[in-house]
Amino acid sequence: MGELGVPTGRVGFNVAEHWVERVVVVAVxxxxxxxxxxxxxxxxxxxxxxxxxxxxxxxxxxxxLASAGINLLVAVHREITFSARFAVVADGPATSRPLKLIGxxxxxxxxxxxxxxxxDFVNA
Amino acid sequence: MFFGDGAAAMADETRQLALAEARAQMIxxxxxxxxxxxxxxxxxxLITLLRPRLADWATLVMPDSVxxxxxxxxxxxxxxxxxxxxxxxxxxxLDRVLRTGRTELRVAADVLSADExxxxxxxxxxxxxxxxxxxxxxxxxxxxxxxxxxxALVIIRGGGRTFDDGEIAFxxxxxxxxxxxxxxxxxxxxxxxxxxxxxHRLRPLVLPDVDGVRLAARYRPAAEHLDIxxxxxxxxxxxxxxxxxxxxxxxxxxEAAVLTDRTRQSIRTAAYFDRAPATVLAALNTVxxxxxxxxxxxxxxxRMHTVPGGSHAEFELAVAGHPxxxxxxxNGFVEQVDVSGMAVGLRPHVLYKSATVLLNRGDxxxxxxxxVDEARGDDGFYGVERLTAFLPxxxxxxxxxxxxxxxxxxxxxxxxxxxDDIALLxxxxxx
Numbered sequence: 001m002g003e004l005g006v007p008t009g010r011v012g013f014n015v016a017e018h019w020v021e022r023v024v025v026v027a028v029x030x031x032x033x034x035x036x037x038x039x040x041x042x043x044x045x046x047x048x049x050x051x052x053x054x055x056x057x058x059x060x061x062x063x064x065l066a067s068a069g070i071n072l073l074v075a076v077h078r079e080i081t082f083s084a085r086f087a088v089v090a091d092g093p094a095t096s097r098p099l100k101l102i103g104x105x106x107x108x109x110x111x112x113x114x115x116x117x118x119x120d121f122v123n124a
Numbered sequence: 125m126f127f128g129d130g131a132a133a134m135a136d137e138t139r140q141l142a143l144a145e146a147r148a149q150m151i152x153x154x155x156x157x158x159x160x161x162x163x164x165x166x167x168x169x170l171i172t173l174l175r176p177r178l179a180d181w182a183t184l185v186m187p188d189s190v191x192x193x194x195x196x197x198x199x200x201x202x203x204x205x206x207x208x209x210x211x212x213x214x215x216x217x218l219d220r221v222l223r224t225g226r227t228e229l230r231v232a233a234d235v236l237s238a239d240e241x242x243x244x245x246x247x248x249x250x251x252x253x254x255x256x257x258x259x260x261x262x263x264x265x266x267x268x269x270x271x272x273x274x275x276a277l278v279i280i281r282g283g284g285r286t287f288d289d290g291e292i293a294f295x296x297x298x299x300x301x302x303x304x305x306x307x308x309x310x311x312x313x314x315x316x317x318x319x320x321x322x323x324h325r326l327r328p329l330v331l332p333d334v335d336g337v338r339l340a341a342r343y344r345p346a347a348e349h350l351d352i353x354x355x356x357x358x359x360x361x362x363x364x365x366x367x368x369x370x371x372x373x374x375x376x377x378x379e380a381a382v383l384t385d386r387t388r389q390s391i392r393t394a395a396y397f398d399r400a401p402a403t404v405l406a407a408l409n410t411v412x413x414x415x416x417x418x419x420x421x422x423x424x425x426x427r428m429h430t431v432p433g434g435s436h437a438e439f440e441l442a443v444a445g446h447p448x449x450x451x452x453x454x455n456g457f458v459e460q461v462d463v464s465g466m467a468v469g470l471r472p473h474v475l476y477k478s479a480t481v482l483l484n485r486g487d488x489x490x491x492x493x494x495x496v497d498e499a500r501g502d503d504g505f506y507g508v509e510r511l512t513a514f515l516p517x518x519x520x521x522x523x524x525x526x527x528x529x530x531x532x533x534x535x536x537x538x539x540x541x542x543x544d545d546i547a548l549l550x551x552x553x554x555x
Contacts, residue, residue, distance in 0.1 A: 064500065066544070067374035071419050074470060093505070098494075102422060102445035103466030 015043040022053035023121045025114065029061040032069030040069070044076055054085040054121040058114050059095045070102055077108050085109075087117045147294055150177060154298045157305035161312040164197075164205075170277070170302045171198040178295060179279035180257055183250055185218060186267075186275035186306070189314070199250045208246050217243025218264055218276060225266030225273035227296060231286060232260050244278050257282025263292065265299040269307035277302070319378060331359055334366055336430030337437055337483075337551050340523035342531050344546040346495070354380040355493045355547035358388050360395070364430045367395045367404070370491040370549050371423035371446065380419070387412065387421050387468070401425035401442035402476040405468065409444065409476075412469040420467040422446035424491050426551075434554040435485055442478040444468045447497060447508060452526070454486030456516035460508060485554035486520045495546035496530065501537040510537070523550035 013030035024047045032040060048055055057073065059065065073088055080086050087109040090096040096112065099105055111117040153173050160166045167184050174182045184197040187210065194213070197205045213219040221228050232240040232254075244262045245251045254260065260282045267275040277299050281287060287295065331339040341357055354373035361367050369391050373384045387408065394407035404425050412421060422445035429438040441449065445467025450460050463479035483489060492511070499506040514533055518526050527548045534546060 064498075066498075067372070067420075067494070071374045074420060075418065093507075098498075101447065101464070102420065103470060106466055107470055 013039065015040055017043065017047050019052075020118055020122050023056060023118065024048075024050065024052040024054070025056045025058055025118075027058040027061070027114075031064040031066075032059070032062055032072075033064060033066035034068045037066075037068045037072050041072055044072075048076075048080055048084070052084050054087065055080060056087045056089060056114070056117050056121065058089040058117075060089055060091055060114060062090070062095050065090075065095045065098055067098075070098060070104060073099075073104060073108060085121060087111060087121065089114045089117050146177065150298060151301065154301035154305075157302055158308055160305070161309050163306065163309045163313055166302070166305050166309045167197040168202055170305075171202045174277075174279060174298070175202075178291070178298070179263070180282045181254060181280040183245065183278050184267075184275060185222065185246070185278065187222065189310070194246060196247055196250065200253045206247060206249075212246040213243070215243065218246060218278065219243075221264040221266050221276040222273060225268040227266065227292060228264040229287060229292065230262040230264070232258050232262060254280055259284045261286035263287050263295060265295055267299055267303035267306060269300075269303040274303060274307055274310065315378070319381065332366075334359070334361075334428075334430060335364065335432055336434035336555065337428065337553055338523050338555065339368075340527045340550050340552075342527040342546070342548040344495070344531060344535075344543075346543055346545050354384050355495070355545040356384050356388055357491070357547055357549045358391065359549075360392060361399070361428075364432075365399065366428045366430070367391070367399050367401070368426045368428055368491070368549065368551060369404075369423060370493065370547060371421055371444075372493045372545070372547070373421050374419045383412075383417055383419065383421065386415070386417075387423070391423070391425070399427050400478070401427050401440055402478040405442050405444045405465065405476045406474060409466075409468045409474045410472065413472050417469050420445060420469045422467045422494075424449060426489070426491070428551065437483045437551075437553045439481045439483060439489060439551075440478050441481060442476045444474075444476065447492065447494065448479075449489050449491045450508070450512060450515065451481060451483070452488045452490060452515045452519060454484065454520050456519035458512045458515050460512065483551075483553040486552070488521075488523060488526055488550050488552040490515075490526060490530070491549045492530070493545060493547040495544040496534055496548070499534045499538050499543050499546075500541060501539055506534055506537050523552040526550050526552075 013036045016027045018025050026044055026047050028040060077086055089111045090099055091112040099110060157166050157169045171182045183199045186195045188195055192210050194208050194210055217228060230240040230244055241251050241254050244264050245254055257280055260280050263279050265277045266273045267277055331341060339359060354375060357370040359366060359368050371387060373380050390408045390411045391404055394404040424443045424446040427440040441461055441463055442465060443463050444465050448461040448463050450458060452458050461479050461481055465476045466474050497506055497508050518529055527550050530548055531546060
């Protein structure tokens with residue numbers, strides 16, 4: 001948040017992509033909200049274009065997940081299902097609570113740690 | 125003579141240079157008209173810009189996009205404006221400029237040529253002003269932006285002066301830039317109007333009077349999008365059988381507002397056939413999923429059976445991806461209703477569960493959107509826990525007081541930070 005009460009979502013926001021064999025992990029740090037969703041969308045699209053066998057969005061280090069971010073996960077789920085598997089890693093009240101409240105865990109594989117997700121996806 | 129010719133040529137060159145500079149300056153000013161995003165201010169800016177540098181008199185004509193009537197601005201008084209019927213202009217002149225966007229030049233030499241003025245100026249007072257400038261040249265310019273002519277500019281030079289080809293071409297350039305500014309301003313104003321009309325539809329201004337309970341609601345839109353948010357609430361029914369709903373559409377702007385409106389209408393339509401909340405949500409889910417909405421909607425729905433006098437009221441509740449309502453008992457006991465369900469629009473068919481809650485006199489059911497529990501302050505999220513800890517002090521209070529106190533408490537917790545839309549709806553049993 002900025003001094004004038006304006007959300008400054010980009011501060012401390014970061015997206016990193018790394019690969020474990022054919023599985024791509026998009027790891028997010030900071031707030032996922034209306035301000036940062038465009039950047040995250042771009043990062044996920046870029047990762048998906050490289051034709052991974054699975055795409056994991058790791059929200060372990062996310063402190064706030066707004067509905068815009070949840071919508072993005074739903075959109076990714078809808079678009080990627082035909083070409084790759086998709087999972088979300090989320091733990092804690094800021095991320096897994098809203099995801100479960102909205103029911104995303106019923107349509108997307110939700111893990112509480114990245115290791116668990118990778119164990120299921122690498123060489124799967 | 126050689127010497128004199130040279131001086132004349134130099135003087136001419138200086139004049140040309142000064143003219144080019146003056147024109148560049150005017151183009152610059154015409155470009156800056158785009159900054160206003162307000163039609164009236166843009167028009168005023170344009171008329172001020174044109175006089176006296178390009179013309180002695182200027183008026184702007186713009187058909188109203190809803191009524192088709194002609195809005196006239198300017199004339200001798202830059203701030204003058206009036207409305208005339210579209211059929212006051214016909215045939216050549218202004219009508220043709222408005223239809224084709226093409227420039228028309230008329231020269232009104234004397235009293236006999238009043239017709240020349242009337243084809244270009246569709247208002248008697250403005251025509252009289254123009255007549256005083258005779259012998260005059262009247263130039264009608266189309267205001268065309270992105271291929272459509274949204275109005276015309278009529279400018280006049282008096283005292284026998286006219287517009288040469290270079291001046292006409294320059295006037296057309298100014299008109300082109302002004303048209304872009306006007307188009308932006310008009311689009312912005314129309315969008316704001318659409319937004320406020322949509323917003324107006326999304327919330328009932330007055331909650332109905334329901335025998336046996338008292339109702340109150342609060343809505344506080346997020347500061348960064350004052351126009352429209354995605355939160356809504358609705359209360360409808362009759363007699364002692366009512367449906368109360370409150371929800372949140374992800375995202376902002378007109379698209380979200382349209383989905384919000386559709387959600388509310390779908391709830392009403394579904395409830396017309398079966399008021400059971402689980403059935404209403406299942407129907408809403410299928411409708412929104414089939415419509416291919418690219419965002420989900422969260423809703424809490426409660427069917428309320430009241431009794432005359434309000435000794436008690438029975439609530440049947442279902443939620444779709446939304447925090448369950450909180451019950452504040454008259455003795456201060458607070459509990460969140462134990463019911464959950466998937467957000468609407470994610471899957472083609474979803475079955476919703478419902479819970480039943482009985483309210484006695486003085487008990488309150490509070491529905492809220494995530495602008496409350498996800499408000500962020502120094503200690504992280506406001507959270508449902510903070511809300512349930514705060515409420516006991518308000519046991520037995522009126523629903524208005526409870527809504528106001530919660531809103532105030534959240535706002536204080538935010539301590540100036542921005543927040544999402546906050547919607548609250550409280551039902552207190554008893555009259």
